[in-house]
Amino acid sequence: MKFEAQHAVQWIQKANDKIQEHKDELTELDRKIGDGDHGINMARGFQEAADEVSAGDLSGVPDVLKQTATTVMSKVGGASGPLYGTAFLKMSMAVKDEAVDYKQFVGMIEAALGGIKQRGKSEEGEKTMIDVWSPVYEAMKDADDFDAALIKDTASSSMEATKEMTATKGRASYLKERSKDHLDPGAVSSYYLFEALSETLKEEG
Amino acid sequence: MKKLINDPQHVISEMLDGIVAGEPNVVRRVPDTTVIVRKNAPVENKVGLVSGGGSGHEPAHAGYVGEGMLDAAVSGEVFTSPSPDQVLEGIKAVDAGAGVLLIIKNYSGDVMNFEMAAELAEAEGIRVEQVVVKDDVAIDDPDSRRGVAGTVFVHKIAGALAESGAPLDEVKEAAERVIANVRTMGVALKPCIMPASGEPGFELADDEMEVGIGIHGEQGIETKKVASADEVAAELTERVLKDLNPDESDDIAVMVNGMGATPEMELHIVNRKIQEILGERVNVYRTYVGEYMTSLEMAGFSLTLLKVDKELKDLLDASAQAPAFKQ
Numbered sequence: 292m293k294f295e296a297q298h299a300v301q302w303i304q305k306a307n308d309k310i311q312e313h314k315d316e317l318t319e320l321d322r323k324i325g326d327g328d329h330g331i332n333m334a335r336g337f338q339e340a341a342d343e344v345s346a347g348d349l350s351g352v353p354d355v356l357k358q359t360a361t362t363v364m365s366k367v368g369g370a371s372g373p374l375y376g377t378a379f380l381k382m383s384m385a386v387k388d389e390a391v392d393y394k395q396f397v398g399m400i401e402a403a404l405g406g407i408k409q410r411g412k413s414e415e416g417e418k419t420m421i422d423v424w425s426p427v428y429e430a431m432k433d434a435d436d437f438d439a440a441l442i443k444d445t446a447s448s449s450m451e452a453t454k455e456m457t458a459t460k461g462r463a464s465y466l467k468e469r470s471k472d473h474l475d476p477g478a479v480s481s482y483y484l485f486e487a488l489s490e491t492l493k494e495e496g
Numbered sequence: 497m498k499k500l501i502n503d504p505q506h507v508i509s510e511m512l513d514g515i516v517a518g519e520p521n522v523v524r525r526v527p528d529t530t531v532i533v534r535k536n537a538p539v540e541n542k543v544g545l546v547s548g549g550g551s552g553h554e555p556a557h558a559g560y561v562g563e564g565m566l567d568a569a570v571s572g573e574v575f576t577s578p579s580p581d582q583v584l585e586g587i588k589a590v591d592a593g594a595g596v597l598l599i600i601k602n603y604s605g606d607v608m609n610f611e612m613a614a615e616l617a618e619a620e621g622i623r624v625e626q627v628v629v630k631d632d633v634a635i636d637d638p639d640s641r642r643g644v645a646g647t648v649f650v651h652k653i654a655g656a657l658a659e660s661g662a663p664l665d666e667v668k669e670a671a672e673r674v675i676a677n678v679r680t681m682g683v684a685l686k687p688c689i690m691p692a693s694g695e696p697g698f699e700l701a702d703d704e705m706e707v708g709i710g711i712h713g714e715q716g717i718e719t720k721k722v723a724s725a726d727e728v729a730a731e732l733t734e735r736v737l738k739d740l741n742p743d744e745s746d747d748i749a750v751m752v753n754g755m756g757a758t759p760e761m762e763l764h765i766v767n768r769k770i771q772e773i774l775g776e777r778v779n780v781y782r783t784y785v786g787e788y789m790t791s792l793e794m795a796g797f798s799l800t801l802l803k804v805d806k807e808l809k810d811l812l813d814a815s816a817q818a819p820a821f822k823q
Contacts, residue, residue, distance in 0.1 A: 318693055326575050326712040331692045335573075364612075369550075369576040370605035373612055410608055461604050462714050465635060465642070469715070 292437060293390040298491055299355035300344045305487035307341035310334055313483060320476040324463035329371060329476040336367030336375075351389030356382045356399075370461060371477060374407050374420065381406035393436050400428045411460065418458035418470060420477035423449045427485055439493040446485035453478040497694035504692045508551050508571055515558050519819045522562050530571040530578060531586040532558040537567055543658040543667050544568065544590030547599040547651060548583065549606050550575040552688070552792045553711055556648065559820025565655035566599075566818070574691055574792070575712040577605035583613030587622060595623035595664035599650050599671065601643025602630040603712070625664055627654075627671040631680040631800065633739040634708030634717050642710045645753040645789040645800045646678035649812070652821065656814035670811065674802065679740045681732050682798030684709045684755060685722065688791050697794075707731070711755075711791045711798075725762065729769035732799045737777060740801050747781040748774065749812055751800040756790035758797050766797060774801075781809060788820075 310317070310333045317330030340362040349355045356379045364376025385402035386395050404424045408414060415425050426449040430441055451474070458470040461477070501507050508530055515532060516525050523532050538544060547557045548570030557569035567590035572578035587596050596617070600610045607628060614624040630638065631646030654671040662670075684706040687696040690713060697713025700706055705728070708717035723731075742748060752767045754760070767785050774780050781804055789798070804812060816823050 318695075322693075322695060322697065324715075326714045327690055327693060327695060327697055328574070328576055332573065332576055365579040365581045368572050368579050368605070368609070370603075370608060372577075372579055373605070373608040410612075411604065462710075462712070464640065465708075465710060465717065466715055467717070 292495055293392055294352060294396050294437070295390040296349055296351050296355050298495065299352045300349070301491045301494070302488050303337070303344050303355065303359050304341050305490055306484050307337040309483040309487055310337045310480065317476055317480055320474055320479055323473045324458065324466055324470045325476060326462055328369065329480065332367050332369050332371055333480050336363045336372065339366045352391050353383045353386055353389075356380075370411070371480070373410055374477070377406040377410040378403040378424075396437070397428070397431045400424070400431055404428050413460045416456065417460040418453050418456035418463060418475045418478075419460050420475070420481040422453050422456065422475070423478045423481040423485070437492050439489040442485050442492070443489035446482045446489075450474065450478045450482040497689055499689070499691060501691055507691055508573060511551065511554070512558065512571060515819065522817065522819055523558070526585055526589050529585045530582050531568055531589060532561050532571070533568045533586070533589045534561055534563070537590045538592035539567065539590075540592050541594055541661065542567075542592055543594045543662070543664045544587070544592065544596040545599065545651070545655055545658055545667075546570065546583070546586045546590060546596055547647070548572070548578055548586065549601050549603070550577055550712065552713075553789050555787065555820030556789045557651075560648065560651045560818045562816065562818030562821075564659050564814060564816035564818070565651050565821055577603065577609045580609050580612035580616060583610055584616045587613060587617045587624060588620070591622045595625065597654065597658070597664060597667055597671065598624060598626040599647065599654065600626055600628045601647055602628045602641060603643065606643075623664065625668045627668060627675060629675055631675070631678045632710065633679050633681050633736055644680045644682065644711050645751055645798045646675075646680045646802065648751065648788045648821075649678055649749065649800065649802050650674045652816060653808055653811040655816065656811040659814070670807070674808065677740075677803040677808075678800060679736045680798050680800040681736050682709045682711070682716075682755065682796060683707050683728055683732060684716065684794050684796035686757065686795035688713045688756065688794040705796070709791075709794075709796065711789055713791055713794065725765045726769045729766040729799075730773060733770050733773045736799055736801050740803060742778050742803055744778065746778050747804050747809065748778045749781050749802040749804050750774065750783040751788060751802075752783070752785045753789055753798045753800065754787040755794040755796040755798065756787065757793040757795040760786070763797055770799060782812060
């Protein structure tokens, strides 16, 4: 299949549905090892992003993702705003075609991961959203075509793996060892993004 | 949750309008933004000073906009950094051609959003420099330290120098000198309640205190049994002194900062002990006791010590006419 603008719109809409549904869960996770506003900020920003991409007549994947990036960057705030904003911006810049094939899509995820690392000055293993984005990228790179189950399963297991990590970046890092035994809120919201992507692909079959 | 708010969605906007309503001759709000600037911004031939961050730290930062201190303060949601587009509006509103200095507290969100705003401003041809305040000694690694109440000293000193007409690189250098010589540590007796969720930022039993707190309702580094005012004051003073490591002949400016729900009475009680310890170890040059960098209704306080030389003393003593800092 080709990933088209309508798929990108569905992706953002589904991601928003999941974030609204799990808003309190994300906030509660953040309360444990951060400052307790992740769900609130993500819900505010993704609602706006979903409204924008649904209303507009955006003609290609890059347009949809760029619109998402701009809205997320200005409406989410905190650390998540620039990180997710950068991720979507880098994805939109990685391709020029209105519809993208699998190889191009993997290139988009690679660009997003690079953008998050650069903006957050962070790497794998620091108990952040990178610990979901990086394994998902690696798994997709080794596959030949869109695989809904692979994306969801990889995102899920790598999100779970953040529980055992000790944070060395972000607000959770101030807790040092006390950050252990908690899921990273950014890893969990990233999981919902990939779960939404997986469901978008599955519907396409 | 019992709070004097109307709608959690509108707390920031309503607060900003209230600040302007209280000091209409000193500050104004840039329309359709969360930016508070001096009434007469941009000030001709003057380096613009922009700070900001999440809300909930009042009077920081909007209370420090005024002659002798900041030119603009950019407010985010409660404890959430403002977005790059808002910071950019602040930069544009105060740029008079002499360049703009961003004073950023070292929290990942603040650093990222202000950095992106600086990139955007530079793309528009505005000269922007940044300094990042890292004064919280509760964190061991000096580069990872949070920016907390010591930021107010940066506003004051860089603000005084900018007011005198100094160029951008000199103002930045003075701000960095303050950052290199300022240390803070805080303690909480009660967490704060987030307006949007109605939940406390962390759990604390009646007989416990949280040592090494930041200013965003996040946990500190250690939960302990609550102790007497003298014991808590001594512990913070010793930890800050140890890290600052001043000579006996050094002059020190002191800030005893209430976190939002600490009676002034208690701040004076801890200050008594702090001054007793400092009196034996350094020269106390000037002391500020009050609420400068709060965390909503968190109970507790932070202690900030700043080593001051002749130039920093003069700048610290210079006049300031911001709503929350007049001297």
